[in-house]
Amino acid sequence: MSWEFIVGHLPYWLFITLMMTGLYIVVAKGNYVKKIVGLNIFQTSVFMLYISIGKITGGTAPIFPLDLEVDPETVYSNPLPHVLILTAIVVGIATTALGLALIVRIREEYGSIEEDVILDIEYRLTQHENAVHGDAMGGRA
């Protein structure tokens, strides 16, 4: 573990810390909107990790001069991660929109967007079902 190694890997570790903050929000929080925000944070930190792999020290953005006379001395960063992440950002917003629409429907159906409340309602519904139809179905479902 040389000093150079630690400095060279510190960016990755920071991104992983961010990622884990997002994951924690997704797992530990009961509110659905908050879960989506956590998912977004997680996603963005994955993007940062990818982009940081394509970075070259002293490099510049992968855009040639307009006349396409490329100076062989210029170092360009790797454009491939950029392309992949552009696609991922757009797909990410699509999934976010779908999740939020689902939340609106859930709120309409249950009157709440808290996981605890919804699980409670579901539990009571199952209890009710068991009480009414339990015998016909051959005991508790």
Add this chain to the structure above:
Amino acid sequence: MVATAVAIARMRSLFATVMLAGVFSLLSALLFVNLDAVDVAFTEAAVGAGISTVLMLGTLALTSRVERPSSRSPVIPLFVVIATGAMLIYGTLDMPNFGSPDAPAQLHVAPDYFYGTEKDIKLPNVVTAILASYRGFDTLGETAVVFTAGIGVLLLISGLRTRRRRDEDEEEDET
């Protein structure tokens, strides 16, 4: 950025959470500029800080604004998160240093793309050339995903007003 993320985790007001998420997106866009990914940076600024904030505010308007305190203990999630993070950090130990020019990721396809863009496609922006030409099928798939998601959102939301009216009618019938 870590501070923003932790603040989001602790904040109870959903409105402030959404605003902080926008701030987080904008900061990450700045970071992308620093990492030479200008195309990604302005997509992130437009989509992450713009559209998703608007969508979330719309959802908040249709639902509630305050988060209820959770009854579950945070110990198990914290343990899971720390274990996953430790494994990921263990995974980075084999990676080349940040910004090193002789990393494997820099040596294989990237020079080909640069050469091809300069000789065949003759576009100054390499990212555009790869996105539309070399990886055109990826972009086609992406469009399909966005289309599907759009249909899904429309199907989920569309009946909102008629359903509300029907519910009100039923309530009037009952009373």
